[in-house]
Amino acid sequence: xxxxxxxxxxxxxxxxxxxxxxxxxxxxxxxxxxxxxxxxxxxxxxxxxxxxxxxxxxxxxxxxxxxxxxxxxxxxxxxxxxxxxxxxxxxxxxxxxxxxxxxxxxxxxxxxxxxxxxxxxxxxxxxxxxxxxxxxxxxxxxxxxxxxxxxxxxxxxxxxxxxxxxxxxxxxxxxxxxxxxxxxxxxxxxxxxxxxxxxxxxxxxxxxxxxxxxxxxxxxxxxxxxxxxxxxxxxxxxxxxxxxxxxxxxxxxxxxxxxxxxxxxxxxxxx
Numbered sequence: 571x572x573x574x575x576x577x578x579x580x581x582x583x584x585x586x587x588x589x590x591x592x593x594x595x596x597x598x599x600x601x602x603x604x605x606x607x608x609x610x611x612x613x614x615x616x617x618x619x620x621x622x623x624x625x626x627x628x629x630x631x632x633x634x635x636x637x638x639x640x641x642x643x644x645x646x647x648x649x650x651x652x653x654x655x656x657x658x659x660x661x662x663x664x665x666x667x668x669x670x671x672x673x674x675x676x677x678x679x680x681x682x683x684x685x686x687x688x689x690x691x692x693x694x695x696x697x698x699x700x701x702x703x704x705x706x707x708x709x710x711x712x713x714x715x716x717x718x719x720x721x722x723x724x725x726x727x728x729x730x731x732x733x734x735x736x737x738x739x740x741x742x743x744x745x746x747x748x749x750x751x752x753x754x755x756x757x758x759x760x761x762x763x764x765x766x767x768x769x770x771x772x773x774x775x776x777x778x779x780x781x782x783x784x785x786x787x788x789x790x791x792x793x794x795x796x797x798x799x800x801x802x803x804x805x806x807x808x809x810x811x812x813x814x815x816x817x818x819x820x821x822x823x824x825x826x827x828x829x830x831x832x833x834x835x836x837x838x839x840x841x
Contacts (some may be wrong), residue, residue, distance in 0.1 A: 571654050572720070572746045572775040574751035575682040576603045576709070576829060577612060579717065581631055584678055587717050588614045589782065593631035603828045605679070606821045607653045611636045613724060613744055614673040616787040627789055632724075634675075640665045640729040640747035646741055648728060656722060657749040657776050657801040661794045666745065671742040671792045676778060677746055680829070681711025684771045686764060706763075706835045707818050708770055712777075713757035713810040718830070719788060721747040721777040721801065722764055749776040749803055758810035762834055770811060777804045 578601035582591050605611060613634045616627035621806045638652040686706045712718055727741040751774040753765040763769045778786055778800070785791060786800050812831040816822045 571684075571748055571771065572682050573607065573653065574821075575605045575718075575720075575775075576680040576798075577601070577678065578680055578792045578826070579678060580715045581612075584612065584614070584631055584717070587673055588631070588678070589629055590614065590630045590631045590675070592619060597633040598634060601826075602824065603826055604683075604818055604824045605636070607637050609636055611635065611677060611744065613675040613677055613722060614787065615673075615724060616789055622773065627787075629787070632675075632742070634724055634742050634744040636677075636745075637743055638665065638723060638725050638742055639671070641668070641725055641727055643727060646729070646743075652745055654748045654773075657721075657747050660723070660747055660801075661798055666723055667794075668724045669745075670797065671767075671794070672789050673724050674786055674797075675722045675724045675744060676706045676783060676787065677720040677744065677799075679775075679831075681709050681716040681718050681722055681818045682720075682775055683707050683709055685815070685819070686770050686835075707814050707816060708760075708764070708811045709814045709829055709831075710767065710770070710774070710809055711817050714808075718775075719776050719778045719780075719783065723747065747776045747801065748773045749801065750774075752803065752806055752809065754806035756810055757807045758812075760812050763813060764811065765772060767809060776801060777808070780806050834836060 582596055610633050613632050616629055618625050619628050639646045660666045660670050722744050724744040729739055732739045751772055753766055753768045755765055759765045767774050782800050813835045816836055818828045
């Protein structure tokens with residue numbers, strides 16, 4: 571799954587990486603080293619610009635709220651629960667299939683956090699029989715330090731209780747697509763602890779490699795079977811993981827120190 575991630579790159583950096591054509595300075599976000607559900611996040615998307623002379627899609631950097639609210643929802647309360655969409659079923663689930671067809675985005679990150687537990691508890695979680703307690707947090711990121719481009723979806727929701735000109739009349743929300751965690755060895759593994767991503771958690775955000783960005787963002791691509799081919803896991807051996815302070819477990823904590831690599835898991839949080 572993806573329940574927390576870090577995003578410290580600014581618009582100028584992301585514009586160069588993703589070839590952004592349009593972004594609004596008023597939508598600039600501060601670096602966030604502990605991104606949690608319901609927060610505002612950056613999203614890269616291709617969409618025509620309102621009132622523009624041309625209807626062509628424009629590569630934009632937008633500010634969205636993490637936690638997807640379907641367009642047909644009566645209230646936005648369920649958004650906090652819809653932070654992840656499974657790659658295996660995203661094309662058929664009522665909450666996601668419309669967005670999957672035409673409203674796809676990339677959620678740029680430095681990497682994501684996940685908490686390790688013992689094997690027995692992970693087995694129970696996979697069976698849906700037990701909620702996994704969080705223990706030692708790990709930070710997972712591309713081994714080469716590049717942007718972690720998470721496949722995502724976005725959706726529009728209209729608050730019918732507000733007039734059209736109200737600034738909160740429209741909500742734009744998003745969800746991260748997840749897939750099975752890699753079982754192959756990490757490119758860089760911690761000195762002690764997990765050797766693969768699946769030893770950390772059975773799921774992971776689906777990372778899109780640059781060769782898939784344009785196809786994924788293209789709103790003209792609507793065929794579910796063709797789109798599902800883009801959800802294939804990235805090549806093995808691209809990721810690293812290392813233990814970080816349990817301070818990240820508290821959403822109130824935020825700062826670059828949360829990404830500092832520990833030499834070993836903290837006492838009492840053994841792998």
